[in-house]
Amino acid sequence: MIHPSPHIFEQTPETLSAWCAERGWPKFRAKQVFDWVYAKGVADPHAMSNLKPAEREQLAAEMNFLSGDTVAHQMATDGTQKLLIEWRDSGVANRESTGTSLPIVGGKGDTSRQTECVMIPAESEEGAERKTACVSSQVGCPVGCRFCASGIGGLDGNLSTGRIVEQVWRLARLPNVGRISNVVFMGMGEPLSNFKAVTDAVRRMAAPTDQGGLGISARKITISTVGLPQAIERLAEEMELPVTLALSLHAPNDDIRRDLIPWANYTTIQDLLAACSKWFSKTGREITLEYIMLGGINDQKQHAEELAQVARTLRANVNLIRYNEVAGMPFSRPRTEDVRAFQEILREQRVNVHIRASRGRDIAAACGQLRHEKAQA
Ligand code: SF4
Numbered sequence: 001m002i003h004p005s006p007h008i009f010e011q012t013p014e015t016l017s018a019w020c021a022e023r024g025w026p027k028f029r030a031k032q033v034f035d036w037v038y039a040k041g042v043a044d045p046h047a048m049s050n051l052k053p054a055e056r057e058q059l060a061a062e063m064n065f066l067s068g069d070t071v072a073h074q075m076a077t078d079g080t081q082k083l084l085i086e087w088r089d090s091g092v093a094n095r096e097s098t099g100t101s102l103p104i105v106g107g108k109g110d111t112s113r114q115t116e117c118v119m120i121p122a123e124s125e126e127g128a129e130r131k132t133a134c135v136s137s138q139v140g141c142p143v144g145c146r147f148c149a150s151g152i153g154g155l156d157g158n159l160s161t162g163r164i165v166e167q168v169w170r171l172a173r174l175p176n177v178g179r180i181s182n183v184v185f186m187g188m189g190e191p192l193s194n195f196k197a198v199t200d201a202v203r204r205m206a207a208p209t210d211q212g213g214l215g216i217s218a219r220k221i222t223i224s225t226v227g228l229p230q231a232i233e234r235l236a237e238e239m240e241l242p243v244t245l246a247l248s249l250h251a252p253n254d255d256i257r258r259d260l261i262p263w264a265n266y267t268t269i270q271d272l273l274a275a276c277s278k279w280f281s282k283t284g285r286e287i288t289l290e291y292i293m294l295g296g297i298n299d300q301k302q303h304a305e306e307l308a309q310v311a312r313t314l315r316a317n318v319n320l321i322r323y324n325e326v327a328g329m330p331f332s333r334p335r336t337e338d339v340r341a342f343q344e345i346l347r348e349q350r351v352n353v354h355i356r357a358s359r360g361r362d363i364a365a366a367c368g369q370l371r372h373e374k375a376q377a
Contacts, residue, residue: 010161083116131177139158
């Protein structure tokens, strides 16, 4: 069952004003409530002292503020922080909810209500302090990538817009954070299979704080997809904000891709290239290719040559990510010399390539690991 009350983190100025007007409240109440939530960081209606006591009561009873509980909070030695949130009711798991006709790999459980989100501190190339929120879009994941802990057990539900935004709001309130500068949809779930909730969440994140938003630049919000060609085209058509698109390629050819990513059986790299080139023509924005390097599987020189071809066709940047091992999964972290040689081949082919720093390894920051470990305990 989806929670019946509207969620504050999905309200626009228009919807919250209408909600207040329906209750006979003065017009400026919506602005005051937004000010408490987004500027002052207060999500308890009872603490909103410039509202009348009866209004505070009504707000608490009829509007959802925080709809999950933090069941674990971990801090890594490099400052990365991870939250495991348990939502107060389950999502809806059915095939339609994936937004595609693709089957849910691993089944639909409705057994877990937990998702993870991570705050990763870093310095940008220009030396500015960057605080990146990595958020989940679904409970579990329907894609079932063989190397990923999030897909174990299939899909348990979709997160609503409010719950996606709530993750960023919570991360901003952790010790030593203050302000989130970047958001990546790289936590649990395939964002484009929860299309409406994710795109609406982006709109709320990018809205100014006095307009019911988090005030994060849309260019600093990255939607990362495993590759749904139709959904990529839809995003190019429907998303009016200049978000960044990342494609989780993870393999240089269809054979390896299908071994690693079950949903790759329903599409080809050629299909993805066609969708990505439509994205580029429509938006003018380059795509980033994400490539998880798995020791002995996709980290050899011939794989780098193949990947370079794909990247050059797309004029895409490549991020190489060294795999973080997950207990019970038959994949290993690649050797440092293999990663360097791989990067060098891409560079020689004039591909803009970075090795993504591994963050939070001591708290198992790869998506789904904490939830998986808790479930095993
Ligand atoms: Fe889902 Fe992403 Fe994990 Fe694949 S890597 S199972 S798409 S969360």
